[in-house]
Amino acid sequence: MFNVSKIRADFPILNREVNGKPLVYLDNAATSQTPKQVIDVIVDYYQRLNANIHRGVHTLSQEATDAYEQARLKIQAHFNIAKSHEVIFTSGTTHSINLVANGFTSLLNKGDELLVSAMEHHSNIVPWQMLCERTGAVLKVIPMNENGELLMAKFDGLLSHKTKLVFCNHVSNALGTINPIQEIIQKAHAVGAAVLIDGAQASPHIKADVQELDVDFYIISAHKVCGPTGVGMLYGKESWLKKLPPYQGGGEMIAEVTFEETTYADLPHKFEAGTPNICGGIAFGAALDYMNAIGFDAIASYENELLDYATQELLKIQGLKIYGTAANKTSVISFNIQGIHPYDIGTILDKLGIAVRTGHHCAQPIMDFYKIPGTVRASFSFYNTKEEVDVLVEGVNRAKAMLL
Incomplete structure (x- = not known):
């Protein structure tokens, strides 16, 4: 069994608060967190x-x-x-x-x-x-x-x-x-x-x-x-x-x-x-x-569950578009909400303790292809949870209500 609670206990930083809220770290594509064993x-x-x-x-x-x-x-x-x-x-x-x-x-x-x-x-x-x-x-x-x-x-x-x-x-x-x-x-x-x-x-x-x-x-x-x-x-x-x-x-x-x-x-x-x-x-x-020691097959299986769940829940938000819908992908979701700059969404999410990446992600040709200035990128790791996905979705909805 994949015990995410036991795994999360290995990462001291996941216990901290940001802006008075429990940290929800979804910027794993930029850098992963470090377990106490390392x-x-x-x-x-x-x-x-x-x-x-x-x-x-x-x-x-x-x-x-x-x-x-x-x-x-x-x-x-x-x-x-x-x-x-x-x-x-x-x-x-x-x-x-x-x-x-x-x-x-x-x-x-x-x-x-x-x-x-x-x-x-x-x-x-x-x-x-x-x-x-x-x-x-x-x-x-x-x-x-x-x-x-x-x-x-x-x-x-x-x-x-x-x-x-x-x-x-x-x-x-x-x-x-x-x-x-x-x-x-x-x-x-x-x-x-x-x-x-x-x-x-x-x-x-x-x-x-x-x-x-x-x-x-x-x-x-x-x-x-x-x-x-x-x-x-x-x-x-x-x-x-x-x-x-x-x-x-x-x-x-x-x-x-x-x-x-x-x-x-x-x-x-x-x-x-x-x-x-x-x-x-x-x-x-x-x-x-x-x-x-955790196992890459177990990691991939769990992260695919997170990806599917997060994709499903985020797409319920009206006006939200996901960029990168390949049949074969890892646990990264890049998205925008029509009429809102990604930086503004990321700033509000940070106030809620949610760490995502915004901008062109050092991949400007991709953004030029889609004719957008950048995206909000939520990237999930094996120590993230569906409950954190729910916090993200709630945060995006809150940002949307504030900015539109």
Whole structure:
């Protein structure tokens, strides 16, 4: 049985009040909350292990190194990654994408084509635009329909021998759409293109198997999966990581340095210059342990119940429109009420203790597609409840009565 009350007891922040009301936290697509099991790991690190890693012979350094590398192994196991050195610690999804985009600068020629989906976060658009400016490559867009689903027939038409890279999110942060990434990967590979999948929004809902997907790059941020901010993962196939040059120079990423020449360290250290977020990496591993103990099948089943219930109840509100009605989606609802700016709804909801996200969600092309300034986004996690959905619906109705 899925015991949401027991799970909620693991999250201290859910007990607080906001503006004199019990907190209803529905901004999980921006960042998940952190359970005490992960908080305890963070505290323990600074109380017992705080030392730099990989370089020290003393006990604290060795213990910190062991804990950090154990976290790498946990990430490897979670995503079914073939080799631990294919796991690169980064500061998050944005860092991971920029690392890959920088590396491809020397691998592209003028006229090469890159394909990006129409529903990407800005972090999976801007670095590729910058890459095109540096190389003369051309960025093309895979369009979507009114339901927030990619037009795969159009994708087929865009693919050619000129296609070198394809970028797509596993799940849209603005709409909740689960994209057909396995099909995208297979078709891209058929024309010799590499594929990078932004797994940030999928990671709290779906346990991706990178070997089964046969994806070239897969990236996530720890703070989406109950971990800390400021740390993430880049998975890259060994063959690709060996082709890409280092993204940053400094300590740890070198084999030997003289003033005449520097040789680089082997993977993964080649891409991990400087002192990393050691505590964050260790806590990242602890967060995956926590979520795996609950079980991703159980999480997905419960969150789908919340999504169905919230969709049903919100659609009872006259004038409310949901954006992103794909048949296959995660527990995200983006909506507007006719005649009301989303920011105004979000402000009133906050006064009622309800945390939602308003705006374009770093996905302005999606908003331009729908010809709207933004949406109210309620995003649900496995520690939310149907009672909280009821509070949200009541709050939206109250906001509507005040603003119309």
